[in-house]
Amino acid sequence: MEWKIALPSQPPAEAEAQAVSPQPVETFIPPSDRELLVERMSAWLDRDYVETLTDADVVVLATALSRLAKSRCADDELWRAVASPEAIPLAEKAISAYESMLSDLEERRRADRALMEGFGFDPAVPPGRNARAAADMAARYGAISTQIGDAARALLECGVTDAPTPADILFLSDVLPSLLAADVDLIEAHPASAAELAAAKDALVSMDAAAVTMKTETEFDPSAHAVETLSGIRRAIATRKATDFLTAFSMFGVSFSGSEKAQKASGLMKKYLMAADAFAVASGETPKQRLAMKARIDLDASIARRAVILADDRISPKLKHIARGEHVARLTKLANELGSDARRIVEDNLQTARATPAAGLVEHLDKVAGELRDWSDRTSRDVNSVGGSADSHQALEEAIYDLRREMTTLGGFSISSAADVDQVQRHIVWLREATLLPVSDDALKALFLRHGKVPLPIEL
Numbered sequence: 001m002e003w004k005i006a007l008p009s010q011p012p013a014e015a016e017a018q019a020v021s022p023q024p025v026e027t028f029i030p031p032s033d034r035e036l037l038v039e040r041m042s043a044w045l046d047r048d049y050v051e052t053l054t055d056a057d058v059v060v061l062a063t064a065l066s067r068l069a070k071s072r073c074a075d076d077e078l079w080r081a082v083a084s085p086e087a088i089p090l091a092e093k094a095i096s097a098y099e100s101m102l103s104d105l106e107e108r109r110r111a112d113r114a115l116m117e118g119f120g121f122d123p124a125v126p127p128g129r130n131a132r133a134a135a136d137m138a139a140r141y142g143a144i145s146t147q148i149g150d151a152a153r154a155l156l157e158c159g160v161t162d163a164p165t166p167a168d169i170l171f172l173s174d175v176l177p178s179l180l181a182a183d184v185d186l187i188e189a190h191p192a193s194a195a196e197l198a199a200a201k202d203a204l205v206s207m208d209a210a211a212v213t214m215k216t217e218t219e220f221d222p223s224a225h226a227v228e229t230l231s232g233i234r235r236a237i238a239t240r241k242a243t244d245f246l247t248a249f250s251m252f253g254v255s256f257s258g259s260e261k262a263q264k265a266s267g268l269m270k271k272y273l274m275a276a277d278a279f280a281v282a283s284g285e286t287p288k289q290r291l292a293m294k295a296r297i298d299l300d301a302s303i304a305r306r307a308v309i310l311a312d313d314r315i316s317p318k319l320k321h322i323a324r325g326e327h328v329a330r331l332t333k334l335a336n337e338l339g340s341d342a343r344r345i346v347e348d349n350l351q352t353a354r355a356t357p358a359a360g361l362v363e364h365l366d367k368v369a370g371e372l373r374d375w376s377d378r379t380s381r382d383v384n385s386v387g388g389s390a391d392s393h394q395a396l397e398e399a400i401y402d403l404r405r406e407m408t409t410l411g412g413f414s415i416s417s418a419a420d421v422d423q424v425q426r427h428i429v430w431l432r433e434a435t436l437l438p439v440s441d442d443a444l445k446a447l448f449l450r451h452g453k454v455p456l457p458i459e460l
Contacts, residue, residue, distance in 0.1 A: 027054075027055045027056040027059055028055055029055045029058060029059065034055065034058060037058055037062050038050050038051060038058070041058075041061065041062070041065070045439065045443050045446070046443075049440075049443075057438070060438060061437070061438055061439065064437055064438065065437070065454045066454070068430065068433065068434055068437075068452065068454060069452075069454040071426070071430055072430060072452045072453070072454070073423065073426065073427040073430060073452070075413070075423065076451070077411070077412045077413040078410070078413045078423065078424065078427055079427075079451040079452070080411060080412060080413075080451075081410045081411025081412060081413040082410065082411075082413075082424070082427060082428070082431070083448055083449075083451065084431065084445075084448040085431045085432060085434075085435055085448075088428050088431060088432070090410065091410055091424050091427070091428055092428070094408060094409070094410040094415055094424070095415065095421055095424055095425065097408055098405070098408040098415045098420075098421060099421070101404050101405070101408055105397070105400065105401055105404065109397055112375065112379075112393070113393075115371065115372075115375055116130065116393070119134070119137065119372070121133065121134065123392060123393040123394065124392050124393075125392070126390070126391050126392070127379050127382070127383050127390055127392070127393050127396045128379075128380065128383045128388065130379065130393070131375075131376045131377075131379040131380045131383065132376070134372045134373075134375055134376035134379070135372070135373065135376040137372050138369045138370075138372035138373040138376065139369075140341055141365050141366075141368050141369035141372065142365075142366070142369045143339070143341070143342075144339070144341050144342045144345050144365055145362050145365035145366050145369065147337060147338050147339060147342040148166075148169060148338075148342050148345070148346065148358060148361060148362055148365070149358075149359075149362045150334055150337070151164070151169045151172060151334045151335070151338055151358075152164035152168075152169060152357075152358040152359065152362065154327075154330060154331060154334045155168055155169070155172070155316075155319065155331075157327075158322075158325060158326075158327040158330065158331060159318070159325070160316055160318040160319045160322055160325065160327075160331075161316035161318060161319055162316075163357050164357065164358045164359075165356060165357060165358055166346045166349055166350055166356070166358055166361055167315055167350060168315060168316055168319055168358070169338070169346055169358055170343070170346050170347065170350060171307075171310065171315045171319060171320075172319070172322075172331060172334070172335045172338070173335055173338050173343050173346075174306060174310060175302075175303045175306050175307075175322075175335070176332070176335045176336060178299060178302035178303050178306060179299070179328070179331070179332040179335060179336075180332065180336070181299075181302070182295050182298065182299040182302075182323075182328075183291075183292075183295050184299075184328045184329045184332045185329055186288070186291060186292045186295055187292050187295050187296045187299065187323070187328050187329075188326065188327070188328050188329045189288075189292065190284065190288065190289050190292035190293070191326055192283070192292075192293060192296060192324075194324065196282045196283065196293075197282075197293070197296065197297070197300075197324055199278065199281070199282035200279050200282035200283045200293045200297060201297050202278075203275050203276070203278035203279035203281075203282055204275075204279055204294070204297055206271070206274075206275035206278070207223065207272060207275040207276055207279060208223065210222075210268060210271040210272035210275055211223035211272060213268055214265070214268045214269065214272060217261075217264060217265065217268060218254065218256070218261070218264075218265045218268070219254070220249070220252065220254045220265070222269065222272050225252075226287070227273075227276045227280070227290070228287070230269075230273065230276075232248045232251065233245070233248045233249065233269060233273075234273055235248070236248035236249075237266060237269065237270060237273075242259065242262060245262065245266055246262060249265070279293070296323055296324070296328075297323075299323040299328070300321060300323035300324060303320060303321070303322065303323055304320065304321075307320045345361070345365070346361070349361055379396075382396055382400050383396065385400070385403060386399040386400065386403060405417075410424065430452070431448075434447065434448070434452065
């Protein structure tokens with residue numbers, strides 16, 4: 001806004017006249033009017049004191065009192081609550097509490113609406129129903145956090161990764177079919193060193209190659225039988241007698257036409273049994289040890305194939321070879337306990353947090369679960385505080401507002417609207433202006449005791 005402050009021009013003579021100091025003008029009140037004013041003011045001032053006032057003082061005091069009379073608060077409850085300037089701090093505190101209450105409710109309303117929108121809660125349904133749904137959701141997030149946290153901790157404790165990530169946990173879930181297909185308890189019951197595993201794997205490759213060749217050349221598959229079952233053939237080969245060899249094979253329903261084919265079968269069988277012996281040395285002498293080593297190698301190969309399909313170079317190399325470690329059963333159990341909710345959460349965060357420590361995801365899930373629990377508890381308390389009458393969140397907000405504003409009282413005066421705040425503020429201004437009246441302290445105190453009721457005519 002542009003203010004206009006130019007002064008009007010004045011004739012020189014008039015300007016000079018105004019420059020002269022004004023002469024005091026004597027105030028005169030007709031005796032009848034003065035008597036009326038003295039009588040009215042004597043209702044709260046000492047009459048002897050009022051009668052000593054000059055006409056000018058009477059006019060000043062009467063004018064000030066008349067102006068205050070026009071703006072005096074007419075609410076008796078407010079006057080009883082704030083009857084003097086000493087009560088002003090209490091009134092200001094009540095106003096501040098009311099405004100703070102409004103601010104808190106508005107901030108909370110925005111936060112509640114944001115949470116409901118974020119988690120898909122319909123604000124039009126009864127708040128109690130949403131509170132229960134939020135509690136259930138908090139429990140689900142808590143369970144997911146526990147599952148992911150347990151999996152991450154197991155990966156760390158088992159030594160397969162130094163900093164478990166969501167990608168590591170998802171990989172563990174992806175190889176679960178391989179883990180479930182293996183006899184992990186048998187594998188874990190018979191540990192093997194890296195050297196033993198490597199030697200057994202090489203021997204197994206040789207056994208498989210010899211078995212394939214043997215089956216192609218003779219239609220006999222030695223891998224279809226336990227090594228112990230082939231002991232008769234082993235002894236027949238040791239005697240170097242063709243009849244023994246042919247007899248041993250005949251027990252499996254196999255015969256050879258011609259000595260050349262029998263000799264070839266003997267050579268191939270020697271290779272298979274030598275590889276089997278090497279496998280036994282690497283894996284152990286007992287059948288269970290050999291079965292455990294075979295299961296470990298098969299599991300390792302199965303996981304390796306899945307790792308190739310997943311093709312994620314950010315997965316810990318050790319994790320891709322958990323079959324070689326000592327904690328296969330524990331990791332299998334944890335992978336099996338990783339529910340569909342947890343897997344989905346990990347998948348949802350995989351692109352943005354693939355290489356981020358899983359602990360960060362766990363911490364975030366705990367925070368979300370806590371927020372949902374807090375909101376559920378607070379909403380339930382609010383529903384109970386209004387007697388469960390609210391059928392929507394808007395109705396609950398309005399009911400809580402009514403409840404809170406009833407708590408913002410100033411003595412017997414309740415501050416429940418902007419108009420109430422304005423009334424209290426104007427009353428505070430009135431009290432402060434009243435303290436500036438040209439009267440004695442005792443007279444001012446008497447005025448406040450009368451709640452500002454001034455027995456004077458409005459127009460002087």
